[in-house]
Amino acid sequence: MTYQPVIPFSGFAGWRFLSRTMETQKAAFAASSENQRLDRYFRETIGSIDTAQELVDDRRLLSVALGAFGLDADIDNKYFIRKVLEEGSLDRTALANKLSDKSYLALTKAFGFGDFAIPRTKHSTFADEILNQFESREFEVAVGGVDNDMRMAMSLQRDLPALAARDMSEPAKWYTIIGSPALSRVFQTALNLPPSVGALDVEQQRDIYMTKAQRVYGTSDPAELAAPEKLVALTRDYLLRAQLSNMASVSPQNVALSLLRNTGAQGLSLRL
Incomplete structure (x- = not known):
């Protein structure tokens, strides 16, 4: 059974409670049997993936890949995602560079199918990198199921400092x-x-x-x-x-x- 976040209050009082209990609740969420099964499968399988086509053909792997970048809604847009991944980020005319939502650019950079001869799926730390992002994002989704305003507040804490640090x-x-x-x-x-x-x-x-x-x-x-x-x-x-x-x-x-x-x-x- 998937862990449901506990948010006893709405508004800023609820945010203060969630902030205090965030790490404990995230750990409980990640430890759920459903998340543990997906975690194991991704770790065991991602290293064998050589192409964008192989990734989009595996729905479980793709769900983690997209979820890590907040792109869960694109799970059935396989052709579009494959194009984003295959064209990479180095060419200014690549699809990911044309899209206003830079989550796609972050996705293709992370996997490296279109940028490198050997994709980043082969790196020893790759599974940890993607799964950490996936678990954080999926916890946000779970929080949104209880209170979507809290999910937006969590997105702000992640995205605004990251944007501030960009040149x-x-x-x-x-x-x-x-x-x-x-x-x-x-x-x-x-x-x-x-x-x-x-x-x-x-x-x-x-x-x-x-x-x-x-x-x-x-x-x-x-x-x-x-x-x-x-x-x-x-x-x-x-x-x-x-x-x-x-x-x-x-x-x-x-x-x-x-x-x-x-x-x-x-x-x-x-x-x-």
Whole structure:
């Protein structure tokens, strides 16, 4: 039976509980019989895989490969995934370099079918590398089954610091945020922007995000927003605003009571 994460509260209070128990819960999730069977199969089999075709032909291996990069939904798009893997990342015209979602680029770089004569599946540390990512991502999926806002908050903790560390200009980082379904959702909610902003020209979106971030957090630089204190503030604002949105159909009395329980004792506030 698959382990179900325990999240007793919604909003930022639930996030604090999940953060405190994260490692214990992740270990329990990874130890489930279903995950252990998949772990063993991947370790025993991945080293024999020489081509992208062989990988996509093995559904269990492919489920781990895609899951490690948050691409689970593409499990049946075998031709597309094979093309991404075979074309690699070195050629600027390769499919992965053309896609706005850079998860595909990370996938093809990790496996190396299109970049090297000998794929990275042959490396002794490869199974550990992919399985560690897979288990973390799958735990996020399991958390999302309980509370999807928590899953988005977990994605933020992983993706924003990684983006901040990349050698890119500030505007380029904002384009990456806008192009990421998870990051754009978190920032849009935390900054109290309407969903309609997503229909604007990408340069207009960038300017709106940067202006609002500067006003709310005192910086428009994603690298500074990934710093510990700013990241906590961004996570808090996202979760509180998401909680308010989720409570839109609930009576005002229950909304107020829930928010008091979740935030009052912690001195939290929402900023406009």
